[in-house]
Amino acid sequence: MRWNFVSDRPIYAQIVESMKLFIAGGELAPGGKVPPVRDLAAEAGVNPNTMQRALAELEREGLLRSNRTSGRYVTDDAAVVEAVRLSLAKAETVRFLGAMEKLGYGRADIARLVENFKAGDDKA
Amino acid sequence: MSEIVMECKNLCKSYGGKAALSGLDMEIRRGRIVGLLGPNGSGKTTLIKIANGLLRPDAGEILIDGGPVGRESKAKVSYLPDCLSLPEWMRVGELIKFYAGFFSDFSEEKARAMLKSLGLEDSARFKSLSKGNKEKVQLILTMSREASLYLLDEPLGGVDPATRDYILGAIIANYSESSSVVISTHLISDVEKVLDEVFFIREGRIFLSDTVDNIRDVRGMSVDALFREEFRC
Numbered sequence: 001m002r003w004n005f006v007s008d009r010p011i012y013a014q015i016v017e018s019m020k021l022f023i024a025g026g027e028l029a030p031g032g033k034v035p036p037v038r039d040l041a042a043e044a045g046v047n048p049n050t051m052q053r054a055l056a057e058l059e060r061e062g063l064l065r066s067n068r069t070s071g072r073y074v075t076d077d078a079a080v081v082e083a084v085r086l087s088l089a090k091a092e093t094v095r096f097l098g099a100m101e102k103l104g105y106g107r108a109d110i111a112r113l114v115e116n117f118k119a120g121d122d123k124a
Numbered sequence: 125m126s127e128i129v130m131e132c133k134n135l136c137k138s139y140g141g142k143a144a145l146s147g148l149d150m151e152i153r154r155g156r157i158v159g160l161l162g163p164n165g166s167g168k169t170t171l172i173k174i175a176n177g178l179l180r181p182d183a184g185e186i187l188i189d190g191g192p193v194g195r196e197s198k199a200k201v202s203y204l205p206d207c208l209s210l211p212e213w214m215r216v217g218e219l220i221k222f223y224a225g226f227f228s229d230f231s232e233e234k235a236r237a238m239l240k241s242l243g244l245e246d247s248a249r250f251k252s253l254s255k256g257n258k259e260k261v262q263l264i265l266t267m268s269r270e271a272s273l274y275l276l277d278e279p280l281g282g283v284d285p286a287t288r289d290y291i292l293g294a295i296i297a298n299y300s301e302s303s304s305v306v307i308s309t310h311l312i313s314d315v316e317k318v319l320d321e322v323f324f325i326r327e328g329r330i331f332l333s334d335t336v337d338n339i340r341d342v343r344g345m346s347v348d349a350l351f352r353e354e355f356r357c
Contacts, residue, residue, distance in 0.1 A: 007346035010337035011317055041296050045289070046317045047157055048299045050337065 001027055003044040011046055015054035018044075023063055023074055024085035031076035034064060126190045129154050129273050129304040130175060135184035137170055137328075144170040145181070145328040152273070155301040159315055160308040161347070162325035163355050168308040169206055171325070172275045175306075176203040189272050199229070202271035206278040206308075208258055210250055216261060217246030223265050235268035238294065256287040263291055267298045274305040280314055292318050313348040322347055324354060 001022050005014050022028040034040070037055065041048040055072060058064045062080055066072045075081065100110050128151050135148040145167045152158055160168050173179040174186060177193045188197035210219060216239060224230045239246075242260060250258065263279055276295075280288045288311075295305060296318060309315055316322075316336050324332040332354070339347050 005317060007313070007316075007348065008340060008344055010340045012337050013341075038297070038299065041299070042293060044317075045292065045296070047320050047336075048296060049155070049157075049320050050317075 001043065003046075005046075012050050012054050012057075015044065015046065015051060016057050019054065019058055020063065020084050020088060023081060024088050028074045030074055030078065030081055032074050033070075034072040034074060036071065125154065125272075125302065127154055128152065128187075129189060130306075131185075131187045132171070133185045135171070135174065135186055136182045137167075137174065137179065138182060143328055145174075145184075147184070148325075148329055150323060150330050150333075152304050152306065154272075154304055156320045157295065157299065157305045157307070157318055159312070159319040159322040159347075160306055160325060161310065161312055161322050161351055163310060166325045167328040168325060169277055170328075172203070172277050172306070172308060175273070175275055176201045199227075200272040202227075202266050202269040202274045204263060204266040204274070204276040204279055206281065208262060210258075210262060210265075212249075212251040214250050215246060216244055216248045216250065219250060219261065219265060220246075223268070227269050229270040230265075231268050231270065235264055238264045238268070242290075256283050259283050259287065260290060260294075263294060267294055270303075272303050274303065276305065276307045278309055279307060280309055280311045285314075288314050310351075312351050313346065316347045319347075324351065326355070 001018075003018055005011060019028070023030075028034065034055070035043075037048055037052050040055075041051040044051065055064060059066055059072075062077070063075055063084060064072050065075060097110070105113070130150070130152040132148055132150040135145050136143070137145040148167065148171065150171075160171070162168050170179065174181050175188065175193065177198055186193055189200055191197060211222075214222065220232055220235050220239075223235070224232050239261070242257070242264075244253075244257065244261065250261065253261065259279070259282075263276075266274065266276070279291050279295075283291070292315065295307070299305075307315055307319070319336050321333060321335045322339070323330050336347055339345070339350055343350060345353075
C-alpha cells in the first residue's frame with residue numbers, strides 16, 4: 001500500500017482517505033484482515049495514535065469492523081464498499097471536470113475527448 | 125500509573141546570569157510522542173538535562189511519574205544525549221553488556237534484534253562505525269529500555285535522510301501506551317507525522333502547544349510552516 005501525505009492537511013483525514021482508496025481499489029479485500037495499528041503506523045511512517053484514530057473513524061463509518069479477540073476486518077458488505085468506490089469516483093470526476101472547465105472545455109467536448117481517447121494519445 | 129508522565133511548573137534555570145529557562149510550564153501525557161521544537165539556544169537541552177537529573181533547576185518544580193527527579197526517576201527515564209557519548213573503544217556486544225549492567229529495565233534481546241536488523245556484528249568496534257551507524261546504535265540502546273519517559277535530544281541531527289527514516293521508524297516501532305517519548309529537534313518536516321503534539325519553546329518558555337492535526341486543521345498549514353512563521357528571523 002502506498003502512503004502519500006501532503007503537509008497542510010490533518011494526517012488523520014489523509015489516512016482515512018488512503019484507507020478508503022485501498023478498500024475501494026481492492027488492495028484491502030472485503031472481509032480481509034487489516035494489519036495491526038502498529039504495523040500500519042510503521043508502514044505509513046505516522047504516529048500510532050493518529051493511525052488508531054483514523055481506523056476508529058473508518059469503523060464508525062462502517063468500512064471496518066473490529067472483533068475484540070482477533071483484530072480488525074474490512075467490511076464484507078459489498079454495498080458499503082461499492083458506495084465508497086462511487087463516492088471516490090465522483091470526487092475524482094469533480095476534480096477532472098473542474099480542470100477541464102478551466103481549459104475552456106464544455107461537457108460535450110469533454111465527452112468526445114474521453115470517448116476517442118486512446119492510450120498514448122497524450123504523447124502525440 | 126498517573127496520566128501525566130512529566131510535569132513542569134514555573135521551571136527556571138540560568139547560567140551565570142543568562143536565563144536558559146524562565147518560568148517553563150509543561151505537561152506530557154502518557155502514551156504520547158511529543159516534539160519539543162525551538163531554535164538553537166531556546167532551552168531544549170537545558171529542559172531535557174533537568175528532566176533526567178543532569179542539571180538542577182534554580183526554581184520551580186518538575187515531577188516524573190508524579191515524583192521528584194532523583195534516583196527513582198532516573199530508573200524511569202531513558203535519555204539520548206545530543207552528542208555521541210558512548211566509549212569509542214568498546215565493541216557493540218560490550219556496549220550491550222554495559223547498558224544491561226547500568227539499567228535493570230534494559231532488554232538485551234530487544235537491542236540485539238534491532239542491531240541484527242541493521243547487520244551490525246557484536247564484534248564491531250564502536251569507533252569503526254560510520255556516523256549514521258553510531259547514532260543508530262546509541263538510539264537502539266536508548267530505546268531498548270522499558271522506561272516511562274524517553275528523552276531524545278536531537279536524534280536526527282547530522283544524519284542522512286535514510287538514517288532519519290530508520291530512527292523515526294524505530295521510535296514508532298517501540299511505541300507503547302504506557303510510556304511517552306519527547307523528541308527535541310528543529311528538523312520539523314521530518315518528524316511531524318510521527319508526533320501527537322508539539323511544544324514550541326522560545327527564550328526558555330513554552331509559548332504554543334497543540335496537536336499536530338489540530339494545527340493543520342485549524343491553520344491549514346504544517347507544523348513546519350507554522351514554526352517558520354513563528355521563528356522568522
